[in-house]
Amino acid sequence: MVARCGAFPRHSGLCIRMTNYMTRNSNIEVLFACEGVKAKDWLSAFANIRGDLNIQVSPDVGACESIQFGVAWNNPRGFWRRFPNLRAIFSLGAGVDGLLSDPELPVDIPIVRMLDGALADEMAEFVMARVIHHHRLLHRYEVQQSKNSWSVHRPPMANQRVVGIMGLGALGSRCANELKQRGFHVRGWARTCKELSDIDIFYGWDRLADFVTGCEILVCLLPRTLETEGILSSRLFSRLAPGACLINVGRGAHLVESDLLDAIDRGFIEAATLDVFHDEPLPETHPFWTCSAIRIFPHVAAFTRPETASKVISDNIDRILSGKSPVGVVERVLGY
Ligand code: NAP
Ligand code: GLV
Numbered sequence: 001m002v003a004r005c006g007a008f009p010r011h012s013g014l015c016i017r018m019t020n021y022m023t024r025n026s027n028i029e030v031l032f033a034c035e036g037v038k039a040k041d042w043l044s045a046f047a048n049i050r051g052d053l054n055i056q057v058s059p060d061v062g063a064c065e066s067i068q069f070g071v072a073w074n075n076p077r078g079f080w081r082r083f084p085n086l087r088a089i090f091s092l093g094a095g096v097d098g099l100l101s102d103p104e105l106p107v108d109i110p111i112v113r114m115l116d117g118a119l120a121d122e123m124a125e126f127v128m129a130r131v132i133h134h135h136r137l138l139h140r141y142e143v144q145q146s147k148n149s150w151s152v153h154r155p156p157m158a159n160q161r162v163v164g165i166m167g168l169g170a171l172g173s174r175c176a177n178e179l180k181q182r183g184f185h186v187r188g189w190a191r192t193c194k195e196l197s198d199i200d201i202f203y204g205w206d207r208l209a210d211f212v213t214g215c216e217i218l219v220c221l222l223p224r225t226l227e228t229e230g231i232l233s234s235r236l237f238s239r240l241a242p243g244a245c246l247i248n249v250g251r252g253a254h255l256v257e258s259d260l261l262d263a264i265d266r267g268f269i270e271a272a273t274l275d276v277f278h279d280e281p282l283p284e285t286h287p288f289w290t291c292s293a294i295r296i297f298p299h300v301a302a303f304t305r306p307e308t309a310s311k312v313i314s315d316n317i318d319r320i321l322s323g324k325s326p327v328g329v330v331e332r333v334l335g336y
Helices: 039-049 117-135 138-145 170-181 205-212 257-265 306-321
Strands: 028-034 053-057 069-073 088-091 162-166 185-190 200-203 217-220 244-248 269-274 294-296
Touching: 028 039, 028 306, 039 053, 039 306, 069 306, 088 306, 117 138, 117 170, 117 217, 117 244, 117 269, 117 306, 138 269, 162 170, 162 205, 170 185, 185 205, 200 205, 257 269
Parallel strands: 028 053, 028 069, 069 088, 162 185, 162 217, 185 200, 217 244, 244 269, 269 294
Antiparallel strands: none
16 A cells, blocks of 8 residues: 555645655654555544654555554464564454464553444444344344244333343443443343443353343353353353343354354244354355344444544553553453
8 A cells, every 4th residue: 555645634744654764753653554454544544633653554564673553453473573662552453352362462562452432332333223123023023024924023121121241341331331221121241340320240250150041132242262262152042031132242252153053943042143253254155144043244343433543542652652551451361
């Protein structure tokens, strides 16, 4: 990708250089290395908010030692090892499982996840849409239409519908609060205790069974970690209310795929909304495509928007430069 300073009229200081590195002492050196992401939109967004960033776009990196900050997504193993003077790596996404899976990730700098209110808004919108879809039993009408069948199903009132949210972080707590405001009976599960008004809180592994027992709509918004992989399994499904619905917007690795198909066959689960998968894109021959109880979405529940997320990264750069900790530092031992 080639871009010139002149492409960004609001601040002429933002330069994107391809190969030759020219130091400007006053400028902050950033490497944007996000595979599959349109760099142009991000460069414009950064240019709109400040003029002191020199942003290089991978793979066109000049002097590796000049790079102070990295913006990361989908990088190959060992990628960040090449930059000896990095001060932080900012993940473009809320999930850092991909980044942390690199055994050669620098150990002595902060890894910062994306904490953006706009991302939480979008996730809450998607989760609300799918919870209401399942609550109103709309999945049944979709199946009926394919059979020219007219049959009425009466859902319970929202305050009698138990919705469980796994993960009460930035995204899960927003979804829980909005579902509560919409009138649902909401419970949540996290690793540590939370105070969320009018939401039944469960925390720790020894409360997982209680949390899940009787849930009618289960939403997974956990990060992928060694502890949470495979958590959506037969053991958990068998505790749900009969004919429950599952919404997985966390990561594909949370779900034991064969257990979901089995739970659908056995009536533990009536319908599922899946936005994330073990293999993305979902292979064309995958049995999920032809299962009428499953709705597939291509990892679109929430997008990181350059317009808002560039400000989040920019604020964190300023915090680091003024000697403060960035907001959203990943605890590497926990994996999120
Ligand atoms: P977050 O703020 O880090 O929150 C994670 C939550 O999970 C916290 O409440 C945490 O508990 C809980 N948790 C972690 N490990 C746990 C364990 N072993 N047992 C019980 N609870 C545990 O993350 P977030 O920003 O809300 O994002 C959550 C995930 O959503 C991301 O990691 C990503 O995978 C996914 N995501 C998906 C999309 C999409 O489009 N589908 C978009 C964005 C993000 P504590 O609060 O006690 O620490
Ligand atoms: C998307 O999946 C994210 O982690 O932000």
